[in-house]
Amino acid sequence: MPIVDGQYQAKISTVFASVKQGVVELKKKIEKSRKVRIGNVPIKLLKELLPLLKGKDVKIILPDGEQPTEELKAVGEVAIQKAKIYSDFKGVEANEGSIYFADVMFCVTWAKGKVLQITTMEYDKCVKCMKGTFEMSWRYAQKVK
Numbered sequence: 398m399p400i401v402d403g404q405y406q407a408k409i410s411t412v413f414a415s416v417k418q419g420v421v422e423l424k425k426k427i428e429k430s431r432k433v434r435i436g437n438v439p440i441k442l443l444k445e446l447l448p449l450l451k452g453k454d455v456k457i458i459l460p461d462g463e464q465p466t467e468e469l470k471a472v473g474e475v476a477i478q479k480a481k482i483y484s485d486f487k488g489v490e491a492n493e494g495s496i497y498f499a500d501v502m503f504c505v506t507w508a509k510g511k512v513l514q515i516t517t518m519e520y521d522k523c524v525k526c527m528k529g530t531f532e533m534s535w536r537y538a539q540k541v542k
Contacts, residue, residue, distance in 0.1 A: 410520070416515055440460075442512060476541060502518045
């Protein structure tokens with residue numbers, strides 16, 4: 398942990414002011430990364446990210462009930478989740494999705510195909526732990542051929 402002005406400091410997360418700002422930051426991160434793991438994000442967002450995912454090491458777990466397009470299957474391995482992962486977001490039952498990188502995890506809260514909020518988790522130990530959760534989810538998800 399770095400010392401700034403004689404005090405230990407660590408940024409652990411970000412809550413973006415708008416969904417648009419969160420998507421812009423997410424796209425920047427995808428452009429710089431070689432490996433991307435995506436779980437339970439809305440199809441509309443996936444379609445927006447598709448051009449940036451080409452040529453990268455990608456695994457995608459689609460939300461329950463969704464079917465992959467050929468374009469999705471072309472960018473990486475695809476599976477369909479078998480669990481319901483949700484939160485109570487300001488009184489609305491919302492889905493919780495994640496996009497994992499080596500050093501940060503973007504959390505996507507969404508309902509009825511619309512992204513409600515994007516946040517990040519930047520604390521190393523939490524990012525590593527949550528990436529482990531993705532790998533476990535991948536093992537239990539229904540693989541698409």
